[in-house]
Amino acid sequence: xxxxxxxxxxxxxxxxxxxxxxxxxxxxxxxxxxxxxxxxxxxxxxxxxxxxxxxxxxxxxxxxxxxxxxxxxxxxxxxxxxxxxxxxxxxxxxxxxxxxxxxxxxxxxxxxxxxxxxxxxxxxxxxxxxxxxxxxxxxxxxxxxxxxxxxxxxxxxxxxxxxxxxxxxxxxxxxxxxxxxxxxxxxxxxxxxxxxxxxxxxx
Amino acid sequence: xxxxxxxxxxxxxxxxxxxxxxxxxxxxxxxxxxxxxxxxxxxxxxxxxxxxxxxxxxxxxxxxxxxxxxxxxxxxxxxxxxxxxxxxxxxxxxxxxxxxxxxxxxxxxxxxxxxxxxxxxxxxxxxxxxxxxxxxxxxxxxxxxxxxxxxxxxxxxxxxxxxxxxxxxxxxxxxxxxxxxxxxxxxxxxxxxxxxxxxxxxxxxxxxxxxxxxxxxxxxxxxxxxxxxxxxxxxxxxxxxxxxxxxxxxxxxxxxxxxxxxxxxxxxxxxxxxxxxxxxxxxxxxxxxxxxxxxxxxxxxxxxxxxxxxxxxxxxxxxxxxxxxxxxxxxxxxxxxxxxxxxxxxxxxxxxxxxxxxxxxxxxxxxxxxxxxxxxx
Numbered sequence: 001x002x003x004x005x006x007x008x009x010x011x012x013x014x015x016x017x018x019x020x021x022x023x024x025x026x027x028x029x030x031x032x033x034x035x036x037x038x039x040x041x042x043x044x045x046x047x048x049x050x051x052x053x054x055x056x057x058x059x060x061x062x063x064x065x066x067x068x069x070x071x072x073x074x075x076x077x078x079x080x081x082x083x084x085x086x087x088x089x090x091x092x093x094x095x096x097x098x099x100x101x102x103x104x105x106x107x108x109x110x111x112x113x114x115x116x117x118x119x120x121x122x123x124x125x126x127x128x129x130x131x132x133x134x135x136x137x138x139x140x141x142x143x144x145x146x147x148x149x150x151x152x153x154x155x156x157x158x159x160x161x162x163x164x165x166x167x168x169x170x171x172x173x174x175x176x177x178x179x180x181x182x183x184x185x186x187x188x189x190x191x192x193x194x195x196x197x198x199x200x201x202x203x
Numbered sequence: 204x205x206x207x208x209x210x211x212x213x214x215x216x217x218x219x220x221x222x223x224x225x226x227x228x229x230x231x232x233x234x235x236x237x238x239x240x241x242x243x244x245x246x247x248x249x250x251x252x253x254x255x256x257x258x259x260x261x262x263x264x265x266x267x268x269x270x271x272x273x274x275x276x277x278x279x280x281x282x283x284x285x286x287x288x289x290x291x292x293x294x295x296x297x298x299x300x301x302x303x304x305x306x307x308x309x310x311x312x313x314x315x316x317x318x319x320x321x322x323x324x325x326x327x328x329x330x331x332x333x334x335x336x337x338x339x340x341x342x343x344x345x346x347x348x349x350x351x352x353x354x355x356x357x358x359x360x361x362x363x364x365x366x367x368x369x370x371x372x373x374x375x376x377x378x379x380x381x382x383x384x385x386x387x388x389x390x391x392x393x394x395x396x397x398x399x400x401x402x403x404x405x406x407x408x409x410x411x412x413x414x415x416x417x418x419x420x421x422x423x424x425x426x427x428x429x430x431x432x433x434x435x436x437x438x439x440x441x442x443x444x445x446x447x448x449x450x451x452x453x454x455x456x457x458x459x460x461x462x463x464x465x466x467x468x469x470x471x472x473x474x475x476x477x478x479x480x481x482x483x484x485x486x487x488x489x490x491x492x493x494x495x496x497x498x499x500x501x502x503x504x505x506x507x508x509x510x511x512x513x514x515x516x517x518x519x520x521x522x523x524x525x526x527x528x529x530x531x532x533x534x535x536x537x538x539x540x541x542x543x544x545x546x547x548x549x550x551x552x553x554x555x556x557x558x559x560x561x562x563x564x565x566x567x568x569x570x571x572x573x574x575x576x577x578x579x580x
Contacts (some may be wrong), residue, residue: 020274024267032262042260049262050270057274121248128252148251168220175214179249188567192487 005069012060020060024053027070030149031077038081039088040133048084052077052173071158074145078159119186125170131181139174145173209239213246241516425463481505481519481549481558485575487568490515515562545569551578 003011003019005026011019031052036045056076063072111121119127132140153171157164209232215221216229233240246523263269481503489509496504543566557575560573 017271017275021267021271024270028262028267032266033256033259046263046266049266050273053270054273054277057277067503100504119248121252122257124248125252125255125257128249129258143253145251148256150254172214175246175249178253182249185567188565190393192565192568 006065006067009060009063009069010065012057013063018059022084023056023069023073027073028053031073032125033148034077034144036076037148038137038140039084044088048077048081051084052080060154061083068158071155074149074151074159075161078103078141082141085137127182127185128178131178131185134181135174135177139170139177142167142171142174143178204228204233206239209233209236210242213243214250217243217246217250230406396522479515481556481576481578483517483560483576484574487515487564487572513563515560515564515572518559518561518569519576520557520559543569545573547573547576549576549578 003022005023008016008019008023012023028049032045032049035048035052036042039045039048052073056073059076061068098139100127132143137144141160142156145151145159146153151168156171157167160167209216209229212221212225212229216226221229224440233243482505486507487509490507491509492505492509493514494506503519505517507517509515542561542563544561545566547560549556549558558573558576560569560576562569564572
């Protein structure tokens with residue numbers, strides 16, 4: 001019979017290293033996936049995952065066994081990923097007539113998804129993952145937790161220490177922002193391709 | 204229900220988050236609206252793409268083994284004292300906590316009251332120092348002046364470590380100073396060997412703390428330097444701009460650094476502060492490095508081309524130099540009216556530089572290039 005996560009966590013505190021290893025085995029994939037989607041780099045994601053589990057081991061005595069283990073673990077993982085992203089930004093980009101920021105602003109206008117519909121499956125996957133990396137961190141995190149870790153709103157809310165309603169509202173905005181960014185990306189590309197085609201004709 | 208409502212509710216509809224009545228109404232609308240049908244189909248595909256793990260790399264198979272080795276080295280119980288405390292807090296009834304707390308507080312008061320007497324009677328503590336008039340406090344060898352900051356303790360003179368010898372003329376002292384921290388700013392003379400010129404005041408500021416204790420300084424000097432020296436040589440932060448350029452894979456930059464006598468380019472940027480070399484990590488397809496130059500005091504220009512005349516120009520200037528935005532076609536090799544320019548401010552080592560990327564591309568592409576520019580430190 002498999003022991004629940006919370007029992008394993010308590011056993012870890014008692015000194016059972018095998019219990020901790022079992023927890024690592026259960027969650028290493030999810031933590032690595034979260035770290036990779038947040039950082040976008042494999043090596044950094046592995047380092048972050050390692051840091052997460054070491055931190056969890058060190059702080060395991062703070063875990064309340066009356067609550068669920070997974071949200072606590074993901075909270076630690078989230079904090080570490082975000083602090084790594086911030087540390088990586090040694091070169092600080094200041095906002096200076098930045099159209100890239102403006103294009104990602106949430107737009108109230110209705111979205112015409114026609115250009116997006118024609119995308120092939122693999123192309124769509126690649127574009128979505130690339131646009132995901134451009135989204136603001138908090139929106140990116142929500143989308144990763146929902147779709148990559150397959151957590152529901154309640155679990156995300158527990159992990160981020162917020163309310164379920166807040167998660168739902170932010171998730172709605174994140175999806176809309178993603179779609180807006182996708183659409184603009186395609187439109188910009190169309191514009192670029194069109195310009196290049198015209199230039200070639202001129203030459 | 205109108206199409207704009209469908210657009211707003213599309214995600215919730217696809218993921219089953221709508222009330223039954225709203226969902227039914229939306230389904231009715233979908234039957235008669237092919238545009239909204241296509242939108243819903245796209246939203247479903249987008250969700251699939253978000254769930255996709257096709258591009259996810261494999262986690263190192265040894266990850267868990269390596270991790271457990273590290274965890275094993277940490278010890279089995281991370282914090283036994285706190286664990287014991289938290290366990291008792293969980294298991295014991297509340298009044299028991301208060302009882303222990305009360306007991307501990309009482310013990311502390313007893314120690315405070317009778318501690319000095321016990322210490323004197325048992326001879327646990329060494330001979331007390333001479334009391335200075337006007338001092339109060341616990342008689343444990345350290346006295347606190349009346350009205351002073353309690354954190355500012357007055358130690359007996361014999362307990363202080365001997366003062367380190369002060370050099371007579373520290374600024375002009377020719378003695379070699381071990382300096383593990385690299386000088387962040389280095390002047391480069393392309394015609395000769397690269398030398399770091401550090402002002403005398405900075406040499407004093409960079410003196411490591413071991414110099415304050417003669418024994419430690421001597422030990423540091425006598426320690427084998429081989430590993431540290433090798434590590435410092437391999438550390439990019441230790442390398443000069445010229446060395447970075449030599450290691451740079453871009454041939455034009457290598458060319459710029461090697462025959463420096465004939466081409467005073469990147470490696471010889473003048474100015475009050477040595478400017479780092481900047482390079483974009485992203486370039487649109489087809490663009491390759493075509494040239495690089497420092498055409499004025501502290502402006503660095505790098506030109507990329509996909510075909511002759513189609514130039515993507517990256518300019519970096521020290522923001523304090525007040526370089527004005529040169530509009531369309533201002534870059535070397537530019538000249539098309541369709542050129543656009545995007546600007547960024549970048550802070551490196553507390554110095555703000557201004558980046559400008561110009562070229563006949565969309566602002567999105569120019570922004571992607573500008574956002575990917577990183578200094579080669």
